[in-house]
Amino acid sequence: MATHALVLFIFLALVATQAFASDPSPLQDFCVADPMSEVFVNGLVCKNPKDIKPEDFFFPGLDKAGDTSKNPGSNVTLVNVEKIAGLNTLGISLARIDFAPNGGLNPPHTHPRATEILTVMEGTLYVGFVTSAPDFKLFSKVLNKGDVFVFPKGLIHLQFNIGAVPAVAFAGLSSQNPGLVTVAKAVFGSNPPISDDVLAKAFQLDKKTVDWLQAQFSN
Numbered sequence: 231m232a233t234h235a236l237v238l239f240i241f242l243a244l245v246a247t248q249a250f251a252s253d254p255s256p257l258q259d260f261c262v263a264d265p266m267s268e269v270f271v272n273g274l275v276c277k278n279p280k281d282i283k284p285e286d287f288f289f290p291g292l293d294k295a296g297d298t299s300k301n302p303g304s305n306v307t308l309v310n311v312e313k314i315a316g317l318n319t320l321g322i323s324l325a326r327i328d329f330a331p332n333g334g335l336n337p338p339h340t341h342p343r344a345t346e347i348l349t350v351m352e353g354t355l356y357v358g359f360v361t362s363a364p365d366f367k368l369f370s371k372v373l374n375k376g377d378v379f380v381f382p383k384g385l386i387h388l389q390f391n392i393g394a395v396p397a398v399a400f401a402g403l404s405s406q407n408p409g410l411v412t413v414a415k416a417v418f419g420s421n422p423p424i425s426d427d428v429l430a431k432a433f434q435l436d437k438k439t440v441d442w443l444q445a446q447f448s449n
Contacts, residue, residue, distance in 0.1 A: 256319045262286045263311055263318035273406070274311060274318045287316035296328040298396070303334030304389075311406040323408060325401045329353065329391035336389040337412055344408030346381040346401050348389070350374060353397025359387035386413060419447030 262282050263274035277286070289309050296305025310323040317323060323344075327336055331353075348357065350373045358370030359381045372392065373379055381387040383404070391397040417424065418440075426440040433440070 261319040263315040289314050292326045298328050298330035298334055302337050303330035304336045317406045323403045327399045329397040331395050334391040338386050338388045339412040340386050341408040344403040344405035345383040346403050348399050348401040349378045351398040354393035355397055356390045356392045359385045415447050418443045
């Protein structure tokens with residue numbers, strides 16, 4: 231009997247752990263974010279339902295191309311909970327990604343809180359992601375108009391325009407606030423900077439090269 235009780239206790243503990251390991255489902259139809267609230271919670275405080283308007287669920291302008299003239303030749307228009315307050319607690323957001331021709335790049339990055347599913351609307355993209363240790367395996371593909379590719383949550387991934395014309399893609403992300411960590415910027419452009427001794431050893435480079443790289447990402 232005691233053994234059965236112990237097994238039941240362990241099972242319930244594991245179930246409870248899994249239940250609290252992800253965002254809870256909404257307990258109402260929606261929870262429109264209140265940007266004026268001074269209360270700090272994991273997410274955003276709900277606006278009074280009496281004050282909600284259709285505009286809380288609306289964002290215009292994804293038909294307009296972003297400026298890709300600056301390095302590295304891409305522009306991401308992210309529509310998350312900061313742009314549509316009605317996304318609060320719904321676990322989803324959207325992005326338009328524009329790429330300059332002949333090498334426009336959305337550089338290696340991760341979304342710590344979201345899986346991404348991307349579809350190409352115009353152009354041709356080389357895309358891929360790298361798995362975690364110990365394999366660090368690259369999964370890559372060339373995508374054309376209408377093709378879809380998935381980037382698992384938290385993994386480093388990239389998109390690169392290999393065509394001679396501008397490219398456009400749309401991406402759905404499984405979080406109202408997916409987060410963004412651009413690898414090169416995070417490593418060489420952190421504030422305050424990571425010690426060049428540390429980076430020189432980690433990347434097997436001389437300190438002069440590390441200092442030069444940090445200068446490129448200092449702004």
